[in-house]
Amino acid sequence: MRRVKRALSCLLLFACAASCAPGHANSPDVNGRRYFGSLAAPPGQVLRFNLGSEPELRDPSVMSGQPDGRFARIVFEGLTNSDPRTLEPRPGQAYRWETGADGLVYTFHLRPGLSWSDGTPLTSRDFAWSWRRALAPATASRNASLLYAIRGAEDYNKGVLADSSRLGLATPDDSTFVVTLAQPTAYFLFLTTYYTFLPVPRHVVERWGALWTLPQHLVGNGPFRWTYWRQNDRYEFAPSERYWDRAHVRLEKIVGYTVDDLSTATNLYKSGALDWNPSNYIPSQFLPYLRGYADFRVYPSQATYFYCVNCTRAPFTDPWVRRALNLAIDREAISRDLLKGSRAAWGRITPAGYPGYAGPRPVAFDPARARECLARAGFPGGKGFPRVSILFNTSEDHRRIGEAIQAMWKRELGIDVELTNQEWGSYMQSTVTLHYDVARRTWTGDYLDPNTFLQLLVSGDGNNRTGWSNARYDALVREAAGTLDPARRFASLAEAESLALDQSPYLPIYLYSTSELVKPWVRGIYPTALDVHPLTYVWIDHEWRQHEPLAGSPVRP
């Protein structure tokens, strides 16, 4: 028995040592700053990062999803590419472009001597062919609607227009690509940085069909070539010798691990196996603890968390009911008490950070007015209000927020709400087919313009998912789309958003933020609004201890 006791005490001691140690041995200080985990940079110019979950589709014209997009931007390059700090479009495969006075015609001039990574010359016809393919109904691209700015694109994609030669895409010669838009689109150049606008190699796609995206077939035109893949393990890339700016590409190798477990990704970063752990692959319980470290940064992202209300179901057909629900949500309390400040309370549909767009006044918690609204709808003190339910997909956080809002609506409005939990597939089905009362949702912006959010609520938009339809709103969004002057355009959009906030088909709750861990030797990865990070000019600074402690300045909201 004594032996057992000794063994047990040994075990206890060990467990204690394990749980106490990381504060000391593993979190060295450099220049007075604390870093999270190992500070041994691997030799050479190698970047090892977490790509997140395994990319589903590697065909840029078809894909949607962050890991997929990250892959595409490493291997392909569009007419323009993104500035690593601001994401503003910069010359990519096109070295210059002109815009017609009416804002409808864009003429892109390609760099001379461009080629695919297998040596096949790349011409303007590759772009025209790729965009047509992305729009073809048979391609079934999930992001084809981003190309709707182009003349004829929407009709062609929806099968109304059969002749693809009538799209606003022209190639007068091998190096000139002329795009005619359906209407002026202020953010069109920005769209050309998006992965749906990337060129795909016609000769490879036609030869291999759906299998062209396998590693043995895929050919790109971007700064790196795809060299190795193991499903659910890793992607490896090496510089492409044929890239036009090869001279300025410094990384010799990129390894993107596909680790979708948050704790595992953070452990790998801490142990020094990852140099960059981006895009919130950090357990939320770690966030308060990580705030003191110099290699941790958090910045607002273009995504909002909101509840949508099924406007086709009584009693939600009445805007006074929706208003009451909207005004009775104490967003500050949710952000402060539930989310421990890791997300900012948010009272608008569009997120912050669109240059030039101030947006309308946000919805604020106003219980007295909420009660008034409910009374005007015919339910004073919540009397006679039917039992309704909040739908969310399985997640502890969604449940906790649902419970908090359930309590708020009970307390402030005297109404009873149930919580309904469905797994992802059922939840998707319920929201798409409007089989719910109130449902939790998230939307992430595609481009840096409020339109990427406000388009959602246009009548009949596939992402509306509330059945809400308002002619005035539709007119305002349409009017903005046809306006080139930014001030007037944003004024229309702000008016539309203000109308939507008042009508309350969506009840905003909080603004997402992006947290990431970056080792101090990684240079050229900056906080950006869309969590998009071009890796072309990233490099490893082995003298980082002598230089500034961190590349880029961390922004802390």
Add this chain to the structure above:
Amino acid sequence: MITYVVRRVLLMVPTLLVIATLTFVLIRLAPGGPFQSEKDIPAKAKAELLARYGLDRPLHEQYASFLRNVVRLDFGPSYKYPDRQVRDIILQGFSVSAELGGWALLLALLVGVPLGTLAAVRQNQTADFAAMTLALAGVSVPSFVLGPVFVLAFALTLLWLPAALWTGPASRILPVLALSASYVAYIARLTRAGMLEVLRQDYIRTARAKGLAERDVIVKHAMKLGLLPVVSYLGPAAARIIMGSIVIEQIFAIPGLGRYLVVGAVNRDYTLVMGTVLFYASFLLVLNLLVDLAYGWLDPRVELA
């Protein structure tokens, strides 16, 4: 013996047919489908996708074509990863899971059987208590606790081993240990129970009376029968451990097969779900057959006919 094996193999066919049918019905009953996403897809594109995979045809036709494909061992491409064949996904995942599970099972046997035997031979002595305490701990502590504790101790604090990923021999150690712990414990307890029962039997007394060395009594006579419970446990255990464990795969970022069973169902990736379920089912049936054959060899009283 051969007729027995042939009959058993033939019996697998209806079993698998029932499993295939049930899975087909259940996954189709689940709300939603493989092509839904947070972002809406235009109706035309969605129709195109459904037609491409034959999902627009009547259900009985889909079922018939699915059965034809099963016979040819071809499940077609995954819906979630359209450039990858389900067969390739399964084979790639299985090769990793089989290695991980194989090591873990081997370890479980190498540690569990001697531990259980020792406990049985020294029944109610210190060694027995120590071994059974250890076994109780092993059974009680789930792998999702053990895994992170191992990572914290050996990877993040002592820096001896990698925290995760499947590269090089060192990366195998922690996941194999974490995965095998509960199997070690279970096998030790089964061995102990089996051995205790056998050790009390007449033929063991006879062996001892003949003057055989205790070592020979245990190893040559008692173990053969005493291990029967372990052998029957080994069939399903091997299937489970070798088909992959989603928990261990998540914690250690291992590209194994376990995750596809779960992820495929969540994504309504019909072909992937059908492929993994049928693969798992066949594997389990084959292992059960092997267990029954081993029984016949270990225990002469069992007759295979």
